[in-house]
Amino acid sequence: MIEVNNIGFSYLISSQKILNGISFKIHQGEIFGFLGPSGAGKSTTQKILYKILHGYTGEIKIAKKPLHDWDKSYLEKIGVGFEFPNHYLKLTGRENLQLFGSFYNANKLKPIPELFELVGIQDAIDKKVATYSKGMKMRLNFIRAIMHEPDILFFDEPTAGLDPGNAHKIKMYIKQLKEQGKTIFITTHNMNTADELCDRVSFINEGTLQITDTPQALKSRHGKHTVSVLLKNKMQQEFPLKNLGTNPEFLSFINSQEVEKIQTMEATLEEVFLKVTGKTLN
Amino acid sequence: MQQILKISIADFWLIFRDASLKTFLFLPLLIFFVILWALPALIKAFPIVADYKKYILIVSTIQLTQMFGFIYGMMLVDEKETGVAKVYGILPVNKIGFIIGRFFMPIIITILLTFLLLLVQPFYNLASFPCLIFSILSGLLVPVYAIGVSLLSKNRIEGLVWVKVMNLIIVLPIVAFFVPKNISYFFSVFPTYWLYLGLDQMIFNQYFMINWAAGFLYLLILLTLFSLQFTKKHYE
Ligand SMILES: Nc1ncnc2c1ncn2[C@@H]1O[C@H](COP(=O)(O)OP(=O)(O)OP(=O)(O)O)[C@@H](O)[C@H]1O
Ligand SMILES: [Mg+2]
DSSP states (O other): OEEEEEEEEOOSSOOSOSEEEEEEEEOTTOEEEEEOOTTSSHHHHHHHHTTSSOOOEEEEEETTEEGGGOOTHHHHHEEEEOSSOOOOTTSBHHHHHHHHHTTSOGGGOOOHHHHHHHTTOGGGTTSBGGGSOHHHHHHHHHHHHHTTOOSEEEEESTTTTOOHHHHHHHHHHHHHHHHTTOEEEEEESOHHHHHHHOSEEEEEETTEEEEEEOHHHHHHHHSOSEEEEEETTSOEEEEESTTGGGOHHHHHHHHHSOEEEEEEOOOOHHHHHHHHHSOOOO | OHHHHHHHHHHHHHHHTOHHHHHGGGHHHHHHHIIIIIHHHHHHHOGGGGGGHHHHHHHHHHHHHHHHHHHHHHHHHHHHHHTHHHHHHHSSSOHHHHHHHHHHHHHHHHHHHHHHHHHHOSSOOOOHHHHHHHHHHHHHHHHHHHHHHHHHOSSHHHHHHHHHHHHHHHHGGGGGGGSOHHHHGGGGGSHHHHHHHHHHHHHTTOOOHHHHHHHHHHHHHHHHHHHHHHHHHTTO
16 A cells, blocks of 8 residues: 655755655554654654655655555545644634545545544533643544545654553454544654554664564564473463473472463563664663 | 635634634724724814825735734644644645645635725725735735744744734834835835835826736745745644
């Protein structure tokens, strides 16, 4: 659905290259993520894709058609969840969606009350957005991004600044969108978000992509291939995953006492990131 | 056209929801009051004021651009500050079309008000066609003013400062009438200088078209440059 080939970009004022030969593909129905520290170029890449930034080098194709050949019908097709809440504070939530919704094809618009219910802020629908909490504003961002049934969705840091409960809800909605066949591109510097949500993730650092794979593959490739067993009497031991079921030491260990916990010793995405880029995520 | 209507309706809705913007919609009433009643009364009481009625009329007329210049300038700055501008950046509307759409109604309304004021003012007998041309120039000043303010300001506070500066720039060329000729040319860097000069000549039935053509060209160039810069920067 989205093909990005070797793009480079620099902002006019600073001649420094912000993006340096970035390439990736996002398939239809996939959640693809950029994981990287602040200033890596995540938002910049998304802004190029939703046509706010021009003057990039390289090639971008959307549904096999070069991005610059798309007219404004492209903007009907995409939805953007911005990094920070941005609404008319003096208008109510409903009025905000009415105003922006009026620019889209009316046949495709979802009913506004339904959208508010979806994210659980229906009680605030007729309140001024100025009175909303940060989490409510972010959920309003979210439903504004999806109200016109776009095929492609960009979410820039969808869980940043949200408490775990709200972050979890947003992740659930994004998964639902994937189930409806939407193509989804998220950015994050939160390894849990990347891990739970993304089918594939790219590590981005200083404007280059270091590695792209499924979170699972990244974690197991860079982790230890062992399982750690903790017994009720606090005895703990590690065993190789290979031939685990027939490993006599393992079998006698788990039979010696009641087992408290068994876990594989794969790396977290954060550890993998550090290993690959030599940098931490924050 | 439908798009323009849609944008205008949305904008007027926004204006009416904002107390400080809404107040500026009353500015024309004040200006009409000054020209139709206050100034004639003043001249009656103090005949000396009559010497200055031309300048007061010129400045009052041009002040009609303040209404939408201020309203739209502050609206654009506010949208930038709150990040709402980013949302407009991804809406399925053409960027230049959007500027035209947004400023269509305010320009038309400003033109009509200016035209009306020039026709009903009680001091001079002015032909309606030149009045209409002047009104159109005046209308063009509105987007230049508003976009200028939004390009220069990062937030509402800065916006309020630049609104004052902009108003000063618009009014300042009136000084050209009171200084020696060779100094008055200095004011030609301000677009309204050309408008004032032409209006002055029109009032006294002199040839005014050259000055207005210069003013028109000047405004058009500014508007093009500002719009290009605006479409590049505003939505980022
Ligand atoms: N408008 C701009 N003008 C100049 N430089 C910019 C602009 N926006 C971003 N940059 C620079 O580009 C680089 C990449 O920024 P970008 O916003 O893409 O990073 P990011 O990965 O999204 O970071 P974060 O996690 O903080 O959102 C940074 O060094 C930033 O300072
Ligand atoms: Mg960012």
